[in-house]
Amino acid sequence: MGVLVVGSVALDSVKTPFGVAEDALGGSATFFSVAASYFTDVALVAVVGPDFPKEHIDFFRSRGIDITGLTVVEGKTFRWAGVYGFDLNDRDTIDTQLGVFEGFRPSIPKGHVESEFVFLANIDPELQGSVLEQVANPKLVACDTMNFWIDGKKAALMQTMRGVDVMIMNDSECRELAGEPNLIKAARMILEMGPTTVVVKKGEHGALMCTADGFFSAPAYPCESVFDPTGAGDSFAGGFMGHLAATGDTSESNIRRAVIYGTVMASFSVEQFSVDGMTRLERSDIERRFRMLKQVSHFEP
């Protein structure tokens, strides 16, 4: 069935205690697309400048990602630079140059307005809303956001959320959006805002899914070698939506499996800089980690 993603394509400069990457391929739509490409057809809508390296374009193509919607406009590609501290949970953004991303007005190519699975990566909720107006009748829309929009554009975000089926956000965003420190209560409160499912990403603590029927607690993959957490959340979303789009099954039990596939893709993503952990996977690598997560969370009654 395929999945449509709208978000950022960027060049990231990242410093972690384990190394440095300069102008590496990054951006929410990038991590999402690469992760999802192991499951289904992916169409990417984003914007870059003429400075965006051709090798990255070639890489998207090599992963079978449809880049009809990746427009090149005059200006510089979005650049982000960040430094991670010793425990990798602290991240300082040291530079953000929006470049052409500042004027991004997503236009969904004609061939993709019928997309059944749509992911609104973390961009201005007004732009997320404009994407929802362009797509015809999606079967499932998932959406990410961040504290910046919760603080600054809450009304637009709430409006967009009315058209969203699955909110995918991290735990601090969830608490902030709901104004409630208890994560269980906060997730339930977000269900009242429109989505039928909330997936809370908790990094090393796994993920928590909340629906009207109750909760699903997913383990984290036990990663001993976390090298660069950048893009983990978008890789999670890519595995999650990729599995749903590949199967076309939006039942609760299949959404639970999708959370596990998201967890698997995030685990590969954090093991190397940029998307390097997701460039040469086999489907069997993914299935092996899926089974490992089953084993890690199993107990007998």
Next chain:
Amino acid sequence: MGVLVVGSVALDSVKTPFGVAEDALGGSATFFSVAASYFTDVALVAVVGPDFPKEHIDFFRSRGIDITGLTVVEGKTFRWAGVYGFDLNDRDTIDTQLGVFEGFRPSIPKGHVESEFVFLANIDPELQGSVLEQVANPKLVACDTMNFWIDGKKAALMQTMRGVDVMIMNDSECRELAGEPNLIKAARMILEMGPTTVVVKKGEHGALMCTADGFFSAPAYPCESVFDPTGAGDSFAGGFMGHLAATGDTSESNIRRAVIYGTVMASFSVEQFSVDGMTRLERSDIERRFRMLKQVSHFEP
């Protein structure tokens, strides 16, 4: 088979955003004993002053807890006072009066030196070590500690840990003891220090168990009404050790079940002040939450 616990019995004054308790029954050995008493026979070794209310003694007896080892010595019972902030993860200790606990030298009553299951609650690691010298040949020893001892008495703690089978600690303690921010690596490093099993308590994020065979990730019980987190970790340990002692089975699959019973008892504990959430449970209440945790963490391959 029964379980022996050595730790503190205290009077706690606690303020949370939801209410206040003054001189309520508290202490690590208290929470542990009450939780474990739903599973097996419990013998408690601790010290109090003559000011310790008789109603609490009666309560221990009503739960079938053996208090032969609860000595009363001249002085004041250990008192602790703390305040929790809005998100219940921040706790400020506002007063600690050790009283008779300062001179506590645990003496294991003759009838309990043959105990097969022993829990060393969070006290000076030298005293924990003296308990290990007094017990004959336990089948399984579990041990808790805290940052205060990791900072101040690391050598004694390391010595004690050589006689411990299961370390039960929270995530920040685990990282600090190992000097490693990656929790997965940190848990493995603690295995090198003697224990065969490390159980990391992560509060609202559940628990992580590490053995030579790998990891077990246990979900948290989805508590919407956390009222007072005091004693959650000791209640967890009580459910954990209570189940192991009741079954006498120390296989990995049974230790996984014990982690779930620990999670269940912690969930009851935090729903009310002091041990009030664990005074009138039925075994069926416990089993219902056990099954709920199975459902919460289940996914199909």
